[in-house]
Amino acid sequence: MTNHYCDIKNSDCILIMGSNAAEHHPIAFKWILRARELNGAKIIHVDPRYTRTSARCDYHVPLRSGTDIAFLGGMIHYIIENNKYFKDYVVNYTNAPFIVGPDFNFQDGLFSGYDPEKRKYNKDTWVLEKDDAGIPKRDMTLSDPRCVFQMLKAHYSRYTLDKVSSITGVSKENLLKVYSEYSATGVPDKAGTECYALGWTHHTVGSQNIRTMAIIQLLLGNMGIAGGGINALRGEPNVQGSTDHCILYGNLPGYLKMHVASLDTLEKYLHKYTPESKDPQSANYYSNYPKFHVSFLKSMFDDKATAENEFGYPWLPKLDDGVAYSLMHLFDKMYEGKVKGLFSVANDPAVSSPNAGKVRKALEKLDWLVGENIFNNETYEFWRGPGVDPKKIKTEVFLLPASATMEKEGSQSNSGRWVQWKYKAAEAPGDAIPVGEMTLKIMDAVKELYAKEGGVHPEPILNLKWDYTDSKGRFDALKVSKQINGYFLQDTVIEDKAKGTTTTFKKGQLVPTFGNLQADGSTSSGNWIMAGSFTADGENKMMKRGKEDPTGLGLFPNWSFAWPVNRRVIYNRASCDIYGKPYNPKRKLLEWVGDKWVGDVPDGPWPPMADKEKGKYPFIMKTDGVGALFGPGMVEGPFPEHYEPLEGPLTKNPMSSQLINPAIEIFKGELDKVANASEKYPYVCTTYSCTEHWCSGALTRWQAWLLEAMPELYIEIGDLLAKEKGIQNGQRVKVSSIRGSVECVAMVTKRFTPFQVEGKTVHQVGLPFNYGWLFPKDGGDSTNLLTPTVGDANTFCPEYKAFMVNVERA
Amino acid sequence: MKTEFVKLIDTTLCTACRGCQVACKQWNEMPGLRTKQWGSYQNPPDLQWNTWTLIRFQEYAPKEGDFKWLFRKDGCMHCTDAACVKVCPSGALYHTEYGTVGLHHEKCIGCKYCISACPFDVPRYDRATDKVYKCDLCYTRLQGDQQPACVKSCPTGALTIGPKDAMIKKAYARVKELGGDANVYGDKFVGGTHVIYVLGEKAEVYEGLPKNPSVPVTTVLWKDILKPLSLLAAGGVVAGSFLHYIIHGPKLPDEDQGQDTKGGE
């Protein structure tokens, strides 16, 4: 979230799209309803299905799964055509005035530079022009036909009401209702926010769904303000933290780039990822990248990391350039027999991964599997799953009993970036220990073996700093937490040129802010964005429970710690005009008073940008300092474009000749079957959770109270389709895709209605993904037996939300 | 009597998250039983001996106007003129100092008269313990100056509790704000209930909600005339059957509900 949960109360219009907030984030919905109570906010739900969220919104607008970009593209068109954009904001705080390079173009669904063989773009033409001094050219009148604003306008002029209605199945009346309601927030004293969740990410165009909304929010001046922003309501208790610490193939903690093969030295690596800006008004904060990266290497290898050995850079693994190693790639390789061992920690991929039938087959190829959890699940017991003969499975399986969350100390980051400390309330039962302790002990044992026997490339293992236990040899969360924050590794004098002061820190003190990190090895920080979670003297800010709210906006600056540097709303300088006066004086998030910012922790101390000498643009993490309407970072193009899901009801994309996202990777294994627009699988299907269960259900299915409320797998099917198929409410049905099938109970409902798409009737159905064969025995199996192995082109988030099935009476 | 409390259920704020349904079980230590998916989010399908608060889900497509999904938290209404208290031969059911209806389980003899008498069909019988169960509005929590578990858990303010007059006033103010068919339900019958609703639709729209609930005439007859006699007769089963017969005819309350399945597995 750019903002945070309590901040939603400051909104005037809340668009819930790609989320079922009332069911999956019930307490977030408290704040959504509070906005209605306080501001008379309008609440809009755009979703294929009428849900518990829709029931409490001002209105529900059904749209066909996988057509969000068309819907939002139409909104961009509406905003520009009707002059609803916030001009002052767009001109000053976005790249709307920038000039796009002469060779960039877009034709029939493809941007310039496409290579159909590789299904990848060469982005050389996706550039913004610079003047002789290297500063981006601008046309502040926004009239140059090659300026970003005009290019954007031209691109989305194709998203007419008729076209969008025909693709999405949303009536023109409903489109206009949402467009006019939401774009009314494009004025200084109104705020509109967007809440999304897996409903946007679980698509082959997931990242671009979100980017299309980001463009809308920039056009309406809704970024960086109270009650605004783009707010991912994330689905797991610490998914923000686990992402921040990047247990992900492509990044190191703090979103640092993973090392790749072509960058064989630290110098080359730092050169590539340290952006440069010639514009004196751009803070270009990532110019500090080397400080964050070297401090990370120091946190791993401590005094073993020196300038001479490139701080251990050569010890760490390097990915092949341009190659992905996601969960889907892992199971693909495992299915080929190339992966021998797997750690499966507090998860259940045999239920939660796409194309679960393939995943379960892949697990059979493993030599060993280590599971760590508080309950058993379908992954750990794959060797006696449906249709599996244990006597033919060679895998050695370890299932390690873990402490539950209230049985251990540590911190968790919510999606509003609040990092909150948890305390240990009781001992774990039996031999259970925290996952952190398992990690320490397994690695201790590995280190011992390498120390004793030697082995291949032992340096990173033997040199790894790994002393995070207490005097009794138990996992010490506080020690790890301080290592994540970072230390001064030698006495250091920090000079603040702006204030004209110097501060001396002693070796062994904690780094109070990432502004103090160094690239010379004199500081460590396990994750630079968490630097400042402690004071220099060791006060743990994550433990704070102060309830003061000086702005009245619900920032609660003394409750826990929010990264970065306790900033509660990211890009908050954009809430003020170029002179530092708040656009909306009623919701004063920040204000430039005299020579300093007052309010939230600002995005940097510099004056507002009207001060041509010292002032900085507001989007300090962007190289150009402004919000990107033109976003060349995306793999499928700088402007989002509608493509159909991998598996859908249409044979032709109404927008262009490109049916599916041209940049997605196609998996071609024998079990990766696809049936687009097939008569055998005529219904659009989507998957989701319910309030009473969580994710794969691996925790909640073992709980009698929750299981009683939602006992087994069901399919929600519209009453018209049910009648057509002769299916009665409560009957058992078989749901099949080309990849697999599940049996479940039919829930016949008026909450799914058919769509009119390109002149034909398209029905959609949906199933929850909370069930698995192991427990309860009669609860049904994983919905992911149906879903395809395919992911978003940028992130590889699987397309769980749009694929094709058939439904028959069982 | 101490302050008379009223719990207000504003159905127009409820998201059916069922925090209340589970919080009730957690506090009151009622087990979860194995249920079946029967084509509805509503589960258990009805109030049970182990389920004192239940969210009812109802799809409502009026002839005119938009489709609606109605959520209604069901449970004891805590009547002032409580038929269950009137018929209870053992003194198990009683009025608390808050005006709510409490239940001394140790005094319950499992006669089930209350089940027959309740105009809202709330009390439930458990054969294993031979007792009747229902919400007591978290009597011990009220004693401890605490909100009932359901009210505390409610994220959206759909459940609130407070002094009777203030809550009734609040309910009418909310209805005025909502307009349309919104109405207050509960303050005008059986002497006024201590659980009242703000309903978004007319009362008759809601399945299982009596439009004009009243204490059965036969119950009054029972309380004043027959009950003293039945207490003289050992037990009360014969008299209870008689009472049930005169109220409802020969059908007995379903005793097997929730008994045929094992909990938790």
Added chain:
Amino acid sequence: MDITRRGFLHLSGAVGSGIALSTLGINLKPTRAYADELNKMNRVKAAKQVTTICCYCSVGCGLVCSVDKMTGKIFNIEGDADHPINEGSLCAKGAGFFDLTEANKHRLTKVLYRAPMSDKWEEKDWDWTLKRIARLVKDTRDAGFVKTNAKGEVVNRCETIGHLGSSNVDNEECWLMSVKCRALGLVYIDHQARV
């Protein structure tokens, strides 16, 4: 941790009875719960209150565990009334948090091991388990380690071990796993952030 007077009062009526730990079984005798009610206030006054954060969605709601000082066991969990986000409220999953404690008879309490071709679990101790896992990790890593890729570039990586999870554990545990994976040279590293 600092629970204010207001928070404590909100908690104080919120505590389970003397038989709280048997709540999940069908054999519960609710009548006993009523008989014990008189002790509830006394128990909560005597209990230790420990705050935690919910382990389901990422809203980050606060909860308070009431812990019996004699037994060290948690006997009631409900919303933290002082928490600025949930203000004491909880959804169905949060309200049922107690069912994650050891009161839930399905919790894993022993290391379970399944030998190759076996059709059952057997219990093992930590010492044996850690040694065996370390042996497998080392042997697999050493056998499959890739020093250079097809282009001849130095890559120093282990492609034969994957690591999945988890967004369902604490930050400190996440960071340790992230670092462990890199030290071992793993590249197939992923977790629920993607799914």
